[in-house]
Amino acid sequence: MNAIKQKDLILYSGLIILGLVAPFLFSAFKVQLTYLCVLIVLAMTWNLQGGEMGYNSFGNILFYGLGMYLTASVQVGMFFPLAEWTESGGEKTFVHTTAQYFQGIGVGLLVAAIVPTIVAGAIGYAILGLRGHYFAICTLGLGIAAGEIAGGIEIIGAGQGFTTPPFPAEIVDPEARGQFFYFLSFLVLVLAFVFVKYIYGSRFRLILNAIRDNEDKAEAMGIQTMKYKIVGWMCSAFFCGLAGGIMGGLIGYIDSTDVAFDGREMGVFMVLMAILGGKGTLWGPVIGATLFHFFKEGLWTFILGWQYVALGVLIVVIVVYFPEGLMGWLREKYPDRFGEVIDEKDRKAQVEIK
Amino acid sequence: MDLLIFQAPILMVQASLDGILLGILFALIAYGMALQWGVMNIINIAQGDLVILGGYIAYTMYLVGIHPAWGVIVSPIIMYFVGWALYKLVINKVVDRDLFISILATFGIAIVFQQLMNFVFGADVVVAQSEYGTTMLFDNSVTLPNSKIFAAFISVIYAIGLVIYMRRSRLGRAIRATAQNARAAKILGVDTEKVYAATFGINAALCGVAGALISITLTLHPYVGLPYTVRSFMIVIVAGLGNLPAVALSGMGLGLFEEFADYILGTEFRIGAVFMLLVFILVYRRFKLSKKREYLK
Numbered sequence: 001m002n003a004i005k006q007k008d009l010i011l012y013s014g015l016i017i018l019g020l021v022a023p024f025l026f027s028a029f030k031v032q033l034t035y036l037c038v039l040i041v042l043a044m045t046w047n048l049q050g051g052e053m054g055y056n057s058f059g060n061i062l063f064y065g066l067g068m069y070l071t072a073s074v075q076v077g078m079f080f081p082l083a084e085w086t087e088s089g090g091e092k093t094f095v096h097t098t099a100q101y102f103q104g105i106g107v108g109l110l111v112a113a114i115v116p117t118i119v120a121g122a123i124g125y126a127i128l129g130l131r132g133h134y135f136a137i138c139t140l141g142l143g144i145a146a147g148e149i150a151g152g153i154e155i156i157g158a159g160q161g162f163t164t165p166p167f168p169a170e171i172v173d174p175e176a177r178g179q180f181f182y183f184l185s186f187l188v189l190v191l192a193f194v195f196v197k198y199i200y201g202s203r204f205r206l207i208l209n210a211i212r213d214n215e216d217k218a219e220a221m222g223i224q225t226m227k228y229k230i231v232g233w234m235c236s237a238f239f240c241g242l243a244g245g246i247m248g249g250l251i252g253y254i255d256s257t258d259v260a261f262d263g264r265e266m267g268v269f270m271v272l273m274a275i276l277g278g279k280g281t282l283w284g285p286v287i288g289a290t291l292f293h294f295f296k297e298g299l300w301t302f303i304l305g306w307q308y309v310a311l312g313v314l315i316v317v318i319v320v321y322f323p324e325g326l327m328g329w330l331r332e333k334y335p336d337r338f339g340e341v342i343d344e345k346d347r348k349a350q351v352e353i354k
Numbered sequence: 355m356d357l358l359i360f361q362a363p364i365l366m367v368q369a370s371l372d373g374i375l376l377g378i379l380f381a382l383i384a385y386g387m388a389l390q391w392g393v394m395n396i397i398n399i400a401q402g403d404l405v406i407l408g409g410y411i412a413y414t415m416y417l418v419g420i421h422p423a424w425g426v427i428v429s430p431i432i433m434y435f436v437g438w439a440l441y442k443l444v445i446n447k448v449v450d451r452d453l454f455i456s457i458l459a460t461f462g463i464a465i466v467f468q469q470l471m472n473f474v475f476g477a478d479v480v481v482a483q484s485e486y487g488t489t490m491l492f493d494n495s496v497t498l499p500n501s502k503i504f505a506a507f508i509s510v511i512y513a514i515g516l517v518i519y520m521r522r523s524r525l526g527r528a529i530r531a532t533a534q535n536a537r538a539a540k541i542l543g544v545d546t547e548k549v550y551a552a553t554f555g556i557n558a559a560l561c562g563v564a565g566a567l568i569s570i571t572l573t574l575h576p577y578v579g580l581p582y583t584v585r586s587f588m589i590v591i592v593a594g595l596g597n598l599p600a601v602a603l604s605g606m607g608l609g610l611f612e613e614f615a616d617y618i619l620g621t622e623f624r625i626g627a628v629f630m631l632l633v634f635i636l637v638y639r640r641f642k643l644s645k646k647r648e649y650l651k
Binding site for chain 1: 397444447448451452453454455457458459461462464465466467468470473580584587591622623625626629630633636637640641649650
């Protein structure tokens, strides 16, 4: 037992060191690395309720976009009138000082994490009462409706988009911006991983799995399924909001349907990455997101113009031929390598029942 | 807001007529969705994109110089084979699987379709001119494009024709048998694989008709498919599978809702209102069913 833990310790510290030195080693790819961190966070937290709880949501993009708009709005609104900012568009009539910028983004990210969580809790009771594909379609509708509605609201830029505050000009180091966002996203990634890892060892995960496997039975066993479903969704929403906030700052420009509530890209990506890696595993989404990101970046530049066709074909191929994902495939092939004690017992018990 | 409705009766008549005529068109798409949902247990997210593709077929005819109204005959024939090919390529692998798999797979198909249409037909909003003119009602205060009346008329003809076909023909009976119990139908000698392919083809053909009608009444754009999917999904969950009068009625209801949302909230919120209505309908049904301790299945 101790040996495994030591192995884990080496693995984790190795990964953290790699994460810390990566922006200096591959300094040209800082933005890509930031994307990667955000994608992993999104995949991991989608997996929490899509893979573990069995509630396949297309609508987590709602929290992502909400976080994005909230961070930018708070960052601007704390110091300047928001309406005038969006009206002036690209022409910068207001300039954030360095202190203002960091204060703004700090508070903004805090708001971006808390408000989507509250929203998830508030709508959770109504939405999570739907099951299976009704839940999937309803959340799909929510995500798209949010984009369409945000595109009609004047104060956040409507259809023209919203320019987020630029990185303070007083910091002359050209590397600073990329490093700031990278370490921010890396911090969120570490937080998310620790949190998900903690959940994987807790009773909460077992309850989520019970809901996935048979919700009626779980309810009959005395589990207040609705409560746990809402909490599960709120966990997802928290990190989605944070990820959205970071992405908003990184991209520097928020469009209602193409950047924030981007169901066609980000909203599908998070589902796809989790499925590619393997739903319902700790490492699956991480590996899936990493693979997907490399694949996407390679593909996007080589087949410029055809990327969405490739994406669509990729979705079909993954979903039709690899619905279990990479980890699921590995697990089937080398079951003894996945020596989680509980799983093993479970599997044996299942075999006996059969 | 209320003032607008009561002080502008002309607007109200206009919106109601538009809504009802549009709703019949939506009902036709929804009928196709109900058919393949009922028979194959698949929710086809690409439904709307099949509609748009059907529309582009009619639009191509218009560009070549043939009157786009002939699209209501040509487009379903082409779309039948598109649907059939789609079934053979992808859908037959997801028929017996989890519904979520079929949703995601058809979502992927939808993205491919959108992008290919974008390549072939460009990202501009296009419309095929039918040059049917307009009918003026009530002292020229209500204008009604004849193409809309034509669209509703054709939709009704196709719907009735399909109902008769499903009742009378051998294939229709095989489809209905498969919908009731696929296994039993198989035992009794129905080639279910063929039935599924035909069902998906018929659904695509209906989408083709609807698309051709949309190309002359509304506008076409590669990326507007998803709202049509959502509309037909909504109509189906309100009306239930295989209840044609209810499908027609809820289609008209949706058309009315949309036109009024358009007038009252503004055009920029039209699509948003459609999607919000979907959420509200689902949540309403969920609360209603939860009183009986049931849920939407």
